[in-house]
Amino acid sequence: MIAELGHFALALAMALALAQSVLPLWGAARGDARLMASGAPLALGMLLACLAAFGALLYVFAVNDTSVAGVVQNSHSAKPMLYKLAGSWGNHEGSMVLWVLILALCGGAVAAFGRRLPSALQARVLGVLGLVAVGFLAFILATSNPFNRVWPPPADGNGLNPVLQDPGLAFHPPLLYLGYVGFAVTFAFAVAALLEGRVDAAWGRWVRPWALAAWAFLTLGIALGSWWAYYELGWGGYWFWDPVENASLLPWLAGTALLHSAIVVEKREALKVWTVLLALLAFALSLLGTFLVRSGVLNSVHAFANDPERGVFILVLLAIYIGGAFALFAWRAPSMAPTGVFAPLSREGGLVLNNLLLCSMAAVVLTGTLWPMFADLLFQQKISVGPPFFNTAILPLAVPLVLAMAAGPLLPWKRAKLWPVLQRLWWAALLAGAALALCFFLAGARIGPALGFGAAAWLIAGAAADIIDRIALFRRPSAALSRARGLPRAAWGAAMAHAGLGVSIAGMAGMGLATDKLVALAPGGSTTLAGYEWRLDQVGDVVGPNWTARRATVTVRRDGATVTIMHPERRFFALARMTTTEAAIHTTWLSDLYLVLGEEEGGRAVLRIHHNPMAPWIWLGAAFMALGGGISLSDRRVRVSAPGAKRATGAAGAPA
Known part of the structure; x- marks a missing residue:
């Protein structure tokens, strides 16, 4: 019954999306205020219908309703509840329902919070969103219905892809x-x-x-x-x-x-x-x-x-x-x-x-991604485009982009002179040069990581220089604190996002200095890597909710002291007949000790050991970037639509 209600909710959402795609656009073209005003309630109605459909989908996965084909193919009663729920969108059909739900949420947000928009513009935006929703709802109902029934229902499901659990x-x-x-x-x-x-x-x-x-x-x-x-x-x-x-x-x-x-x-x-x-x-x-x-x-x-x-x-x-x-x-x-x-x-x-x-970077990535497919289609040639191509092609574009990112925020609008900007960035350039030279010296003339650390220092220092310039820290130090308090959150957010990219680049550069080793050890045996001693203590069996595993216990020591005890695993999912790798990672925020358990042969376990300098900074920087975006978004001057004069000008519903 719940599955049928979910299917009906999708059909209702389709009908509302059709109305939303026609009435507001027609009203905007004719200057009809009533038709334009219909866009908001239709968008909110479609949102409620999509919420009902997604709620029904979550329910059939939560209770493991094996009369629903999607549950049979992507769930199992032994799975933890998190993965039962994640299974609802961890497959093609469910992911498309999630897609249209988020699209409906966006349309609802435009309807609810876009009252300051000119009525004609809001109507057209909602109409276009309705058109997009029509296509994807038609796709779901015609080819990807997540509520299809199976009969007779099996006793249990096949389980979600173990790699996705x-x-x-x-x-x-x-x-x-x-x-x-x-x-x-x-x-x-x-x-x-x-x-x-x-x-x-x-x-x-x-x-x-x-x-x-x-x-x-x-x-x-x-x-x-x-x-x-x-x-x-x-x-x-x-x-x-x-x-x-x-x-x-x-x-x-x-x-x-x-x-x-x-x-x-x-x-x-x-x-x-x-x-x-x-x-x-x-x-x-x-x-x-x-x-x-x-x-x-x-x-x-x-x-x-x-x-x-x-x-x-x-x-x-x-x-x-x-x-x-x-x-x-x-x-x-x-x-x-x-x-x-x-x-x-x-x-x-x-x-x-x-x-x-x-x-230009997007063009390079697009070409490298699609060309193998077109080469196979047009010339029947199997080619592979991998990291060497992308890394080599992206680098000449990334270097000037990084250089411009630090200087750009310091340039005035309309016209500028380069020398005053360079004067405010001299210390950033000095730090970048020092980082590049130090890494080049310590890493044994490895130009890639050296350039990465130099770029990271340049970006982080450039973001700091932007804030320092805005608050006049060195020109008027007595008023710097009050100016910092009055600085728009958008300025802080932009600086944090730029600095976050610098942090991520530092992590990528550190990964360029990573070292690894493949060894086969018997229990009690040890090896060394990156100044650490890695000793295999034992390998044993463990049982999980819907898997069994071989788990190694490895003690990592440095200078005679225990640093950490690591437990890499090889998990076997009997239902899916699939083995997955669970790496053990010990992080110090400056580096990762990374350990993978391989096959066992002749009483020895194969271990792949990695020492990854600065690896955590890759994702720490990404978090800073997203946080910077959130801080900028919290600035009222970014969220509020437009000045009153602009709204009045655009409020008329004249046809285009």
């Missing part, structure tokens, strides 16, 4: 979807602006909070997925340029460019056409990632489905939404002439450089 991956998809779907809102604002034929400072201020929230959630989602791959897959790395990893990086790069470009629109009413294009592109890349994960064209541990029919459906949605949006852009963009004029050397010019470099 982890707290990190339980929360990874929701965070990613909050980022992906957040860009659906900026996409809706862009299409609404194209329909209306106007982009101004007020539009930039309305778009920026949504871009900022989507970017922060996507940052957390990518970081959590990277952390999961680091400790769960047992390979000792944090990023392998996997095609599905790249699929999440692409909208992040475009979204970062959009976030900075929207600032120029808000402050200077420049880059309007470019910002609209980025808003379209960020969501297009989000949809592309959805297609790659679900079409079966890529094989990855991250992929949800392997169904070409579903892939074709999503490809059609991609063509309709993105093709239609870009056609509208080609038609209306020439009429949106920029009004802001600025010199190449200015804050605006720095942000333009930022945008060009980020988009």
Whole structure:
């Protein structure tokens, strides 16, 4: 009964989304206030219907209702409750319900908190969100119904993929979807602006909070997925340029460019056409990632489905939404002439450089991700594009981007002179040079890590220099504290985000100095790595809720003192007939001791030992970046829509 109610709620959401996609847009075109006002209640109604459907989905997984096909395929009565609930979105069908729920939440937020928007603009935004929801609800109802019944119901389910039975991956998809779907809102604002034929400072201020929230959630989602791959897959790395990893990086790069470009629109009413294009592109890349994960064209541990029919459906949605949006852009963009004029050397010019470099990186990643597929399709050639290509191609773009990130916030708007900026950054350059030289000397002429530590020091010191300059710490030290208290939270958030990237780069540079060793030890045997003694004490059996495991006990000592006792495991899931690796990690926040248990042969256990300097800083920096986004979002000047004069100007519901 609950499953049928969930299915009915999806059908109801589809009907409401259809009405939401027609009535507000029709009202905005005709200037009919009543039709425009229908968008908000329809969006809230669709939100309630999606909440009901998702609640029904959670319920059938929580009670292990094996008459539902999705439960049979992705759950089991012996699983802990967290993984039963995570199983509801840890599969293709459930993940799509989560997608439309978050889309409905965004539409509900625009309806509830967008009362300060001009009525025509709000109606168009809600109408476009309704159109997007129609496509995905049709996809669910036609090809991916999560409430399909099976008969007779089996005694129990098959269980969730053991690799996905982890707290990190339980929360990874929701965070990613909050980022992906957040860009659906900026996409809706862009299409609404194209329909209306106007982009101004007020539009930039309305778009920026949504871009900022989507970017922060996507940052957390990518970081959590990277952390999961680091400790769960047992390979000792944090990023392998996997095609599905790249699929999440692409909208992040475009979204970062959009976030900075929207600032120029808000402050200077420049880059309007470019910002609209980025808003379209960020969501297009989000949809592309959805297609790659679900079409079966890529094989990855991250992929949800392997169904070409579903892939074709999503490809059609991609063509309709993105093709239609870009056609509208080609038609209306020439009429949106920029009004802001600025010199190449200015804050605006720095942000333009930022945008060009980020988009160039996205182009490199997109090409490297898709070209193997096209080469196979067009030339029947199997090629592989891996880390060497991406690392080599990204580095020449990353270096000027990092250099500009520290200098850009210190440049004045409209026009600037370079020398005063360099005078305020001399000590940052000195620190960066010292870090580079020290690492180059200590690491034995390894240029990659040395450049990384130099870039990290430059970014962190540059973020500090921005705050120091804003509060006039050295020019007027007596008033610095009061100026710091009055500094907008957006300024603190931006500095924290830039510094957070520096922290992450330091962690990546440290991983370039990692050392590892593969040994086979009998109980009582030991080996050394990175100044530590690693002694295998024993290997025994343990039993978990739905798995059994071989667990090693390894004592790590340094200078005769015990540092830690580690317990790596190899878990066997009998139901799935699958073995997973559970790495043991001891962190000091400056480095990780990382240990993986392999096969046992002749009374000896194979151990793979890693010493990863600075590894925790990768995810610590990502957390700082997302926190910086949250702090900026808490600034009322970012969240409040636009000045009264702007609202009055845009309130008329004149047709585009």
